[in-house]
Structures are given as structure tokens and as C-alpha cells.
Amino acid sequence: MKNTNWNSPTVQKYQQTIRNKIPGYDLMYEQMLAIIEASLAPQELLIVGAGGGQELLILGNRYPQAFYTALDPSENMLELARKRISYVSLKVDWQETTLDNISIKKQYDVVTCHLVLHFLKEEKEAFLEQISKKVKPEGLLFISAIMEEEKTKTLPFWIQHMKFYNISVADCERFAASFNKTTHPLPTSMLQKILQRNGYETIIPYFKSYAIEAYVAKKGVKT
Secondary structure (H helix, E strand, O other): OOOOOOOOHHHHHHHHHHHHHOOOHHHHHHHHHHHHHHHOOOOEEEEEOOOOOHHHHHHHHHOOOOEEEEEOOOHHHHHHHHHHOOOOOOEEEEEOOOHHHOOOOOOEEEEEEEOOHHHOOOOHHHHHHHHHOOEEEEEEEEEEEEEHHHHHHHHHHHHHHHHHOOOOHHHHHHHHHOEOOOEOOEOHHHHHHHHHHOOEEEEEEEEEEOOEEEEEEEEOOOO
């Protein structure tokens, strides 16, 4: 949640610390799984920001026969994901790259992008356009990020929560100072506008934890 070098060896502690920083972290993914289970039987899934392996772990246990494209620019984070799912036999295409470097035409039943967008600045709108096009008609797109409208209102409470869970005062201060420098919250209006423009008929906020919100969007038949 702070200015992290994703290729640093310290990312090995990512799964240990992220739950202390985001209350309900696991619930966000459990709810995602419930939504998918009630909606469709996915055969092809794209995970944008797959490093750490949380999505692969949750989805792979439920859909072991599906084909996964795991996308992340960090070699260390992808290696962490590989280790987390080492006991599960999954078909995974590991892509150490960014979204704009994969096939433009390829589409998926489910696309996920959790806790990535607030690290982007000027490229945020272009990124949303690209990821919106990766979903098949009637497919699902999951996005979570720090939201602009909620940041100011909830930041003091969020910082206090982190302190409860032994996040150091120095780390909390760095996180608070990162806004508009390395952390760039996502405006809800931008998300809604781009998804609607790309043919998503249903957009539902399904999870909230202080300034972090998660959305699921279903693409219409005709786009």
C-alpha cells in the first residue's frame, strides 16, 4: 500500500502484511468467488496483477480445469504466486509483463484486477479501456482499488486500524504521505463511465473496506 518496489525481496512478506492493512481482505475474494459461482462456469480467466497468488489460490481450488493467464510485471511477485499454488495442478500462462503487451483480440470469461489501479496515474483511463475490452460478452470484470471519494473521509480511521494490527507508525505515515505521489485513488465516475461505454450493463459495488471498494461488472451481449 505504500511506494513498494515489487521486485524487492521484501515482497515475500506481502501476504503477511496485506491482511493487516486491509480489513476484510480475504472476504473480498470469497465474495468474488460466490458471484462467479452464481453467474457462470468460467473456462478462461485473466488475472491482472496476479503476483502474490490470492486470485489463483481462491479460483484455482474451485475451477481447477479452467485456463488461467496470470499477468504481473514483477518476477518476484509471480514467483510468490507460483509458490502459493504449488500444491494445485493448474493450467497457467505466466506473463511477466503489463496489460498493454498481451493480445488485443483475446477475451476471457472472467477478468480480475484487484488493488492495482491506485498505483497508476495518467495511464489509469487507458488501462481501464484496455481491461474492459478483455471480457467476453456476458462475462464478468472484477476491479478493486482505493476510491477517490472515500479516501479523505476514511483515511484517519484506516490508519488507526493499521496501527491496531501492528503496522508501524513509520509505515502508516509513509502510506498517508503517498497520496498524489505514488498512490492515486480511482474516481468512481471514471470507472462507471468507461465500463458503460464498453458495454457493461450491470455494475455492482460488492465490497467496501474504508477507502477500498470492489466492483463487479457484467458485459452485455452486444458491445
